[in-house]
Each structure stands twice: as structure tokens, then as C-alpha cells.
Amino acid sequence: MTDPDMVPNAAPASHNSGGGRDLFSKFDPLIAERQALLDTGVRDPFAIVMDEVHSPVLATIQGKETILLGTYNYMGMTFDPDVVAAGKKALDEYGSGTTGSRVLNGTYQGHKECEEALKEFYGTRHAMVFSTGYQANLGLMSTIAGKEDYIILDADSHASIYDGCALGNAQIVRFRHNSVEDLDKRLGRLPADGGRLVVLEGVYSMLGDIAPLKEMVAVAKKHGAMIAVDEAHGMGFFGANGRGVFEEAGVEGDVDFVVGTFSKSVGTVGGFVVSNHPKFEVMRLVCRPYVFTASLPPSVVATAATSIRKLRHAGEKRAHLWENSRRLHQGLRDLGFDIATPEAQSAIIAVLLPDQDKTVRMWQALLELGVYVNMARPPATPAGMYLLRCSLCAEHSSEQVGQILDMFAAAGRATGCIQ
């Protein structure tokens, strides 16, 4: 019996069995575009391997010590000694994993402890921990809005929000990014019956711009909608307690749900929703992305709880992160780069470049000099933009920000992106 498909390294030409079309043929244009890019000799921007990670801001990539400027590790908690110690202790005491759903055998003391830490951090009555931030959005969107209800979302919403809508049965209405007027108009056109959930984000991660939450929340309230705000990129360094952009905007009392993640400022992995809604706990029974997956390992919730408690009192780190972000923004502008926001609105500084070729060459030049940033391209970006996205960390020293600017200057001149 010789099945050609079973021969190792056989040419991957066609895997049709019988008359059906190869299901992968729909990806041919993408495969060809990617190959054409790699054939120009550039490194694959989506296949970087961190061989060693020395700190929140330093790694070894292909033998080169590299400053990390694209990790969303805003508060630099990944190597915090208390956080690491809490994880090791939980690993010793509770083992490597729960092997179960939160509603069966997967809720340990550590999961409750983590939810307590969140309730204290946000000052809310309820907190639900999910296995990822992606699942927290999937869970909230797909569960609370039914077939007769409407979800009204910003056109630039994160994929997890869109996917949560696709998983559920609600009617989905989009408004133009960050447009208060557009939101108002669309809410005004909704039929009188049916529930309404407006979904906003504190910081939009592609361009690093923030939402005018004060105005948007007021408009949503005027039309009787419930409001969810995703603070994935705002937690830790916006507002007096680091809760997020909604805290800084002074709308805490009007927001019904805050969604967040542990994989950015908190420095591990996981997601959550916090709320004061009196019936919120029923979500644990009806939310499929919460019920039908394994819970986080004990070491992860222990590191998250410790990190969240420390973030409450991280005023100095917050101040340094803002100082780093403003300095990088101003420095890049002074060099002649085009930045997506007029000032540093968050810890994400997005450099706009004209096309894929220049973007990839600039990205590679930076990597060879010793700084890693994220490359982003359509369709992940709004309006077909090509971006080099920088995210700063409270652990970047002032000296490192200076080095980063020097490397941007050298790479920019070498690739013709700046004069």
C-alpha cells in the first residue's frame, strides 16, 4: 500500500482524494503573496523566535541581544520576583494544571483568590476569570445578547469582539471608529424593543489611540444601552488606580462590564470580566467559552493575583511608562517619522509607513540593529495602513529609549523612510 500523501517530504502539490476541491486552495493568493515577500530575501516578520528572554525588555533573537519594543508587557511584571515566587509556590502546592472546567473540577482556591484580587482592583462586586482575554470577549458578546438584542460596536473593534458577535445570535451594528455622532445616529435608528449593548475599547491597539469614553458613554446611556469597555491595553496605567481609560474618563459608575486580560500589564495569560450587575454570577452557568474549556493552571492564577495586587500601588512605574511613551513619540516625530496619533495617547506608538516593502525592510533593519517591534498590515490594520507598532514598558530605562531612537534614526535613513 503506497499512499503518496503518506510519504514524508512528498511534494505538497495536491491532496485531493476523489473529486472534491482541495480545501486549502482558497489560501493560494495569501501563500503566493507571502512567498513573494520572502523571496525578496527579508526575514519572516511573523516567525520570530525568542531564543532566550532575559527580562521584560531584553531577549536573544538569533544570537543577538535585542531590546523588546513590541510585547504589550506595559508594566514589566513578567520577571517581578514576587510574581515569579507566587507562581513557583502554586506549582509546588497545586501541580501543573487543573485538567478541568471552572464549573467542574477546575476551580481551585487560587482562581477564587485571583477573582478577589480583581474585585478589589476594580472595586466591583463580581469578577469572572476566563482562560484567555479572547475567550472573555467571546463569552460576554455571545452570551448576554440574544437574537432579539443589538450589539453596537466600533468598526475598529478587536477580532475577539467580532468573533464573539459571530458566535452569538444578536443583531450586529457597527459605527465609524471613535465617532460619537455616528454612534448616536445608529442608536437612534434602533427599534424600541430589544436589548442594546454598546461595546467600546479604552485603547485601540493598532494605532494606540484612545476612545472619547466620556462622550460615548453619555450617548449610550441616553439611548438606554448597557455598556462594555475592553481595557486590554489600558489596565495598569490609566486612571488613579490603574483601572483603565474608563476610570480616567470618570465613567466608572455608568459602565456595566469591563473586559480585560492578564497577558499585557498583568504579565501572564488569562482574561476576565468584572461587573456590578446583580445577576452577573449566572454567567458562570450559561457562558460557553467559560464552561467548555479547561481553567487556567494554578501557577498562572497565582502570578496574576500577585501581579494585580502590586499594580494597584505601581504609581512610580506608571509615571515612568508615560515618560517613556511621550519621549519615544516626540523623538520619532523629531526624526521625521509619521505617527498615527498627534501625541502619545497610550503606551502604543504606531509608526505609519507607505507600503509593505518599506515596512518590512524597516522592520528588518531595526531587528538587525537590535530592537524588536511589531509589524502590522491589512486586514488587521484600519484603512489599509502599514504599521510598525511600538509598545513601551515601564522597565525600559531612559538610556534604552535613547538607544531605540538612535536605531530608528539609523534604520530609517538606511531604508529611505526618513531623510
Place this chain on the structure above:
Amino acid sequence: MTDREETFTKVKALIEPFNKKGVALTETTTFAGDLEWDSLIVMDFVASVEDEFDILITMNQQAEIENVGQLVDAVESLRNDG
């Protein structure tokens, strides 16, 4: 002109700014195939149609609309609902 013809004319005018290839527009012109629109253009275009006719076209409804004629029918039906 009937109401539907009038809507068709208005929809064609709204398509033009996004009709980069200058495709001749008929009832059966498709958005993804003939006009080669991506999701970003669709978003902008739908918003302009919604504002022109003071209606909402949910993403659920958009998923069913593939060509110009179907869009005109949807607009007509949504206007009469309102």
C-alpha cells in the same frame, strides 16, 4: 421614476466613490467579485448607505447581500419598515 428606481440611482451614486475600477453597475454587479471590495471598503460604504437612507443594515443582513440588486431590495424593505 418608481421608488425602487430612485433607490437604485442613489445606491449607484454612493458606490461610485468606491468604484476604483470603473465597473459598469447593474442589478447583478457583485461587491466582492466584480467590485473587488474588501471588508474595510464595505464598512465605509454601508455607513454611507445607512446615513443616506436613515436606516440600519446589520452585519447579519449584510452577510446575505452579494449584489447591487439585493442591496436595493434590502434598502427598500428597511425604509418601509421604519
